[in-house]
Amino acid sequence: MSRRRIGSGALVGAVLTLPLTAVLFGGRVASGLPFPPFDLFDWIARVLPGGVVTAGIDAMVDSLRALGFTAADAAKSVERSVALALFLLGGALLGAGFFVLWRRPWGRREHLIAATAVLVLATGLTAVDTAVSGAGAGVVAGFLWLSVSLAAWTGLLRWSFLRLTPTPPAGEPEAPTRAVETRRETHVTESERAPPAEVLDRRRFLVRLGGASAAITVVGAVVALRLDRDGGGVGDAIPWSENHRLPNRDADVDPVPGTRPELTPLGDHYQIDINSTPPRIDGTEWRLRIGGLVEREMALSLDDLRRDFTPRHQFVTLSCISNRIGGSLTGTTRWTGVPLRDVLRRAGLREEATHLRMDAADGFYEVVAREVFERDGRVMLTYAWDGLPLTAAHGFPLRIYIPDRYGMKQPKWIESLRAMDEWEEGYWVRRGWDREAIMRATSVIDTVGTDMMLTQADSTTRIPIGGIAHAGARGISRVEVQVDDGPWEAARLRSPLSETTWVLWRYEWPFQEGEHTFRVRCVDGEGRPQVEERSPVRPDGATGLHETDVML
Ligand SMILES: Nc1nc2c(c(=O)[nH]1)N[C@H]1C(S)=C(S)[C@@H](COP(=O)(O)O)O[C@H]1N2
Numbered sequence: 154m155s156r157r158r159i160g161s162g163a164l165v166g167a168v169l170t171l172p173l174t175a176v177l178f179g180g181r182v183a184s185g186l187p188f189p190p191f192d193l194f195d196w197i198a199r200v201l202p203g204g205v206v207t208a209g210i211d212a213m214v215d216s217l218r219a220l221g222f223t224a225a226d227a228a229k230s231v232e233r234s235v236a237l238a239l240f241l242l243g244g245a246l247l248g249a250g251f252f253v254l255w256r257r258p259w260g261r262r263e264h265l266i267a268a269t270a271v272l273v274l275a276t277g278l279t280a281v282d283t284a285v286s287g288a289g290a291g292v293v294a295g296f297l298w299l300s301v302s303l304a305a306w307t308g309l310l311r312w313s314f315l316r317l318t319p320t321p322p323a324g325e326p327e328a329p330t331r332a333v334e335t336r337r338e339t340h341v342t343e344s345e346r347a348p349p350a351e352v353l354d355r356r357r358f359l360v361r362l363g364g365a366s367a368a369i370t371v372v373g374a375v376v377a378l379r380l381d382r383d384g385g386g387v388g389d390a391i392p393w394s395e396n397h398r399l400p401n402r403d404a405d406v407d408p409v410p411g412t413r414p415e416l417t418p419l420g421d422h423y424q425i426d427i428n429s430t431p432p433r434i435d436g437t438e439w440r441l442r443i444g445g446l447v448e449r450e451m452a453l454s455l456d457d458l459r460r461d462f463t464p465r466h467q468f469v470t471l472s473c474i475s476n477r478i479g480g481s482l483t484g485t486t487r488w489t490g491v492p493l494r495d496v497l498r499r500a501g502l503r504e505e506a507t508h509l510r511m512d513a514a515d516g517f518y519e520v521v522a523r524e525v526f527e528r529d530g531r532v533m534l535t536y537a538w539d540g541l542p543l544t545a546a547h548g549f550p551l552r553i554y555i556p557d558r559y560g561m562k563q564p565k566w567i568e569s570l571r572a573m574d575e576w577e578e579g580y581w582v583r584r585g586w587d588r589e590a591i592m593r594a595t596s597v598i599d600t601v602g603t604d605m606m607l608t609q610a611d612s613t614t615r616i617p618i619g620g621i622a623h624a625g626a627r628g629i630s631r632v633e634v635q636v637d638d639g640p641w642e643a644a645r646l647r648s649p650l651s652e653t654t655w656v657l658w659r660y661e662w663p664f665q666e667g668e669h670t671f672r673v674r675c676v677d678g679e680g681r682p683q684v685e686e687r688s689p690v691r692p693d694g695a696t697g698l699h700e701t702d703v704m705l
């Protein structure tokens with residue numbers, strides 16, 4: 154009996170959570186109202202210890218790889234699916250809990266009100282805390298919206314409970330509702346059928362509830378997805394690279410077909426951050442606030458940054474410190490912005506300022522040492538990628554570029570800069586990742602051109618092998634390829650887009666039939682060889698050599 158009650162409670166809870174999710178999603182895309190499935194998930198990811206979160210991400214990347222996806226494409230969708238599944242599970246658990254509670258003599262309607270209030274408060278506070286959803290609508294509007302929608306959910310749950318419970322439990326103060334009377338009528342007409350009418354009625358009720366839920370869910374989701382369609386994409390705007398030639402167009406080494414594009418198309422650039430959906434920022438209202446140990450506090454608009462400072466363009470390869478050897482969490486594009494030191498000159502850094510803290514709209518933050526940006530004009534506040542304003546996913550309106558560092562040191566969605574006289578841990582440093590996060594030298598085989606045999610003048614047959622090598626801002630001086638246990642042979646290097654991007658390489662291998670293992674390694678521009686010993690991504694970036702087996 155009680156097991157059945159738990160079962161129906163869970164079922165009804167889950168069934169009601171679907172339309173709730175669709176309606177909340179509609180509110181999110183239409184007016185930036187809180188969306189508890191993502192807010193709760195993001196909040197949990199922020200409060201869990203760094204090791205646990207990292208283990209979770211690792212497990213996700215492993216499963217994606219096992220399923221044949223590249224982490225770059227699928228990571229965000231998986232995160233969102235997990236968040237939605239957890240929310241649904243939460244709805245089912247709450248449903249089961251309430252159905253059990255309401256059978257107790259002391260189970261009353263007041264519990265419903267109390268529980269709704271707790272739900273509203275909990276989801277509302279997490280939304281405010283992650284500061285992601287709250288960015289669109291105000292806090293008050295957010296709480297009102299949550300109160301109405303969650304009260305509707307608990308109310309419908311209660312109604313379903315009464316509808317599914319044949320006799321009001323002892324101590325239940327309410328009179329039978331009209332719904333119960335309807336059931337009696339059905340009782341009469343269906344009484345000749347084999348299953349007891351009550352069972353039939355329960356079943357019919359659940360089917361109807363499911364049908365109504367499904368209808369609302371589908372309608373809600375379709376409307377929301379239509380509204381959401383152009384949220385954050387590059388739209389029809391034309392990237393710089395579509396009508397400009399790349400600086401290394403005359404390079405004498407051509408990429409082997411099958412090597413990744415030298416300039417990553419904007420839509421293919423990997424995305425990593427602590428949010429299920431990017432913070433929405435209104436570019437006209439947004440200001441970059443500069444404070445702390447400065448002569449003049451200021452608030453600069455996007456137009457101020459574009460107009461008052463000479464822009465700088467830099468081809469950049471960005472990588473995530475969580476990128477595995479040969480992984481896809483790396484991309485190259487053309488960044489446009491203003492040198493950080495130029496902007497700070499206007500605010501006037503005080504003598505005692507040694508560090509700058511950067512705070513982002515999603516609660517992410519990092520700290521950069523004064524000497525890093527005073528020495529290097531490439532450290533820049535960036536507002537465009539490939540000639541277009543940053544997309545919502547990649548940090549609109551403003552992010553920073555710091556050469557030679559992994560992405561974890563470089564906040565997107567920057568809102569404020571604060572000059573300080575001491576160093577502080579950044580978001581991921583606090584969670585156990587490396588303090589400096591200097592990019593490791595790394596090299597990858599993208600392709601073994603098995604269908605591109607070249608017969609040379611000396612009648613040897615060769616197969617081109619190609620890929621990338623990168624070592625932050627240190628450049629690449631040498632790439633070598635090894636086949637099976639043979640000698641390491643030098644590859645040819647294509648001149649790169651800039652000194653801060655990856656280098657494409659190619660090697661023509663004298664073909665031999667059979668199965669072979671191909672391995673690659675590089676030396677950075679300062680003469681330091683890539684670390685060959687394997688180490689995991691945590692805490693300071695993966696090391697080890699990339700290899701691939703090919704049957705020829
Ligand atoms: N505000 C904010 N900035 C952030 C992050 C974040 O979670 N929040 N993630 C960082 C990490 S770990 C990486 S690898 C890069 C990724 O930038 P991309 O998503 O544009 O490729 O953003 C960095 N900047």
Ligand SMILES: [Mo]
Pocket residue numbers: 425472473474475560561
């Ligand atoms: Mo990252």
